[in-house]
Amino acid sequence: MAERIVMRTGEALIEGDKDYLCAEPEVVIGELDGPVGHALANLVGDQVKGHTRVFAILNSDVQVRPATLMVSKVTVKDPRYTNILMGSVQAGIANGVLDAVRAGDIPKAKANDLGIIYSVWLDPAVLSVDPKEIDFQGLFNVNREATAKAIRKAMRNEPSIDWLLENQDKVTHYFHQLGVDGKL
Numbered sequence: 096m097a098e099r100i101v102m103r104t105g106e107a108l109i110e111g112d113k114d115y116l117c118a119e120p121e122v123v124i125g126e127l128d129g130p131v132g133h134a135l136a137n138l139v140g141d142q143v144k145g146h147t148r149v150f151a152i153l154n155s156d157v158q159v160r161p162a163t164l165m166v167s168k169v170t171v172k173d174p175r176y177t178n179i180l181m182g183s184v185q186a187g188i189a190n191g192v193l194d195a196v197r198a199g200d201i202p203k204a205k206a207n208d209l210g211i212i213y214s215v216w217l218d219p220a221v222l223s224v225d226p227k228e229i230d231f232q233g234l235f236n237v238n239r240e241a242t243a244k245a246i247r248k249a250m251r252n253e254p255s256i257d258w259l260l261e262n263q264d265k266v267t268h269y270f271h272q273l274g275v276d277g278k279l
Contacts, residue, residue, distance in 0.1 A: 100209060101129050105249025109241040111233045115221040118187075118241035121214040124201075124249050127162070128208075135164050135210040145170040149181065151189040151213065159189045161201060161209035168216040175226065179234065180217050187235040188213060191242025200247045211246070 102125040110117045125131025138148045151163035165188060171177055192211065195201045201209065215238075221229060247253075254262075273279045 099126060100205065100250075101125050102131055103249040103252070105245040105247070105253070107241045107244035107248060109237045109244065111230070111237045113224075113230060113233065115218040115224060116230060116233045116237050117216075117218055118184075118237040119216045120188075120238075120241050120245045122242075122245045122249050123212040124161070124209060124246065126208055127210045131210050131212065135162065135212055138164055138166060138212065145172060147171065149185070151185060151192055151211075153186065153189045153193075159192045160196075160206040161192065161211050163188065163192050163211040163213050165213050165215050168214055169219055173222055176217070176219065176222055179221060179229070179231075180215070183231045183234040184215065184217050184238050187238030188215065188242045190235075191239040192246065194239065194243040195246035195250075198243065198247070200243070200250045213242070 102123060104121070104123055106119070106121045108117070108119050123131055123134070127135070142148060146167050148164050148166050150158045151165055152158050165185065167180065169176075171180065192201075196203055196206055217234075221234075270279070
């Protein structure tokens with residue numbers, strides 16, 4: 096029997112070649128009969144206008160396993176934004192979850208026992224792009240890659256505390272530095 100996974104956390108950042116092509120997920124992964132499952136059920140049952148929680152699906156009627164609940168970091172107000180989020184982004188996330196299972200980062204034997212809470216960010220600037228110019232495949236790709244990476248980091252407890260302590264003074268927070276440099 097695979098080890099019990101109470102709660103793991105992870106995050107990732109993947110950027111594409113356009114400003115809006117960026118994925119920054121945060122994930123919480125754990126057993127459905129534990130705190131993650133309890134939180135997942137509460138999120139599904141306590142919907143909030145503008146932050147609707149939906150399962151990651153390959154397409155309507157095809158939910159992925161482990162059950163993955165997407166929670167938007169951005170208040171969703173525009174139907175076009177909704178369609179992009181619930182289209183290319185959702186499909187990328189669903190495929191990234193399955194990639195993580197295929198890679199062994201999530202044990203296949205645990206696929207029905209685990210849940211993932213997935214905090215998703217789609218740059219609102221995508222709405223300023225001409226709809227005919229949006230790189231939907233790029234959105235799919237960055238979200239797929241970021242999903243698999245965030246899950247991999249969560250399941251491997253990366254970065255380790257030793258790495259963090261060793262590199263604490265070498266890592267600069269990007270937006271903090273912009274502020275320090277007077278560029279915000």
